[in-house]
Amino acid sequence: MSPALDIDLLRTFVAIADTRTLGRAAGRIGRTQAAVSMQVKKLEAMLDQPLLNRTGRGVALTLHGERLLDHARAILRQHDAAVADLSGAGLVGTLRFGCxxxxxxxxxxxxxxxxxxxxxxxxxxxxxxxxxxLQxxxxxxxxxxxxxxxxxAGDTAAVLRREPLVWVGNRHDDAAAREPLQLALSDPDTLDHRAACERLDAAGRPYRVAYASGSISGLLAVVRSGQAIAVLxxxxxxxxxxxxxxxxxxxxLPAVGLVLRFGLARPPALAVAFAEHLQRIVPTL
Structure with missing residues (x-):
């Protein structure tokens, strides 16, 4: 008789695959790390296959683990959708959302x-x-x-909202008048960074990227100091x-569009429900 795949074991396995460490997976599903380790051993024994390789930085999926992951995601999607539909209790589960x-x-x-x-x-x-x-x-x-x-100029049909890019400065400093212009920008491959440099180059305005930060809190700190202006x-x-x-x-500066993207071609029920929520609410904010 073939072994039956336990939903709790599959949920733990997917959490490990997503986080790549037993500790973070334990935090996500509300169990101890020891309990998570025991569940993995139980799943491996049930399938008679190794699913994880321990590394210095966490865990990596074996070939069998990679094969199981696709099945596990599909089974959990169907399970959660069935429970929500039949119980009338609404959706349940974990959703990973990027913004x-x-x-x-x-x-x-x-x-x-x-x-x-x-x-x-x-x-x-x-x-x-x-x-x-995020991509x-x-x-x-x-x-x-x-x-x-x-x-x-992207896919206008998919845009939920348009936001203008703007120059931002300290209210009490005239950083915009400095020569060359001192900029605080995010990563070079982001739209705001590219737009700032392209527009200044076209205008012939000398500038220097004096500060860089991948987080908005870092950029805001620089602007508040009066040392540079930013694009947000x-x-x-x-x-x-x-x-x-x-x-x-x-x-x-140009405007940018805000669009939705899914991680899977056939997204789980939770992702579809959250996407519908975003489509309703984001244009009104």
Whole structure:
């Protein structure tokens, strides 16, 4: 008789595959690391195959583990959808959601609060990072879905919201008048970094990228110090800083679109439900 795959064991296995460490997987599913290790051994014994290789940095899936992962995700999607449909208790499970750092403070509280009101049994794991990092996570299936920024001339049909990029400075310093212009920018492959450099180059304005940070908190700290100006989406500008109007020697900047991307071609029911929620709410924020 073939062994029956236990849902709890599969959920633990997927958590390990996602986090690549037993400790983080234990935290995600609310068990001790020792319990997680025992569950892995039980699953390996049931299948009579090694599923994980321990490494100095965590764990890696074996060939059998990689094969099981696709099956495990599909089984859990169907299981969670069936439970939610038949119990009438709403969706249950864990959702991995990515959001660009500059939208987190402005959008996330309302998005998460309103979704939790409808689906209180869903645990949402939020990853805030620049769009290129989120896209890399989606490609590795480490995220179920993410909001990502796209160029102004991107797929207009898929855009949930448009946000202008703006120059941002300290209210009490005239950093925009310095020569060369001192900039605080995010990673070179992000849309805001590219737009700032392209527009300044086209305008013939000398500039220097004096500060760099992959997080918006780092960029805001530099701008608050008065040492440089930054480029942010308008929604990300805090009240204590000012938007610097283009004109004179500051060129105009483009807008960016905000679109949804899934980690899988056939996303799980949780991801579809959260995407529908985002499509309803993001344009109104």
């Amino acid at each position: 660009p750092d500059d939208y987190a403070a402005a959008f996330l509280p309302h998005i998460l609060r309103s979704f939790a009101g409808r689906h209180p049994q869903v645990f949402v794991e939020v990853v805030c990072a620049p769009t290129p990092r 890399a996570q989606l490609a590795k299936h480490a995220l179920d879905l993410a909001l990502v920024s796209t160029p102004e 989406t308008q929604a990300a500008v805090p009240d204590d800083l000012q938007v610097l109007a283009p004109g004179g020697r500051l060129p105009g």
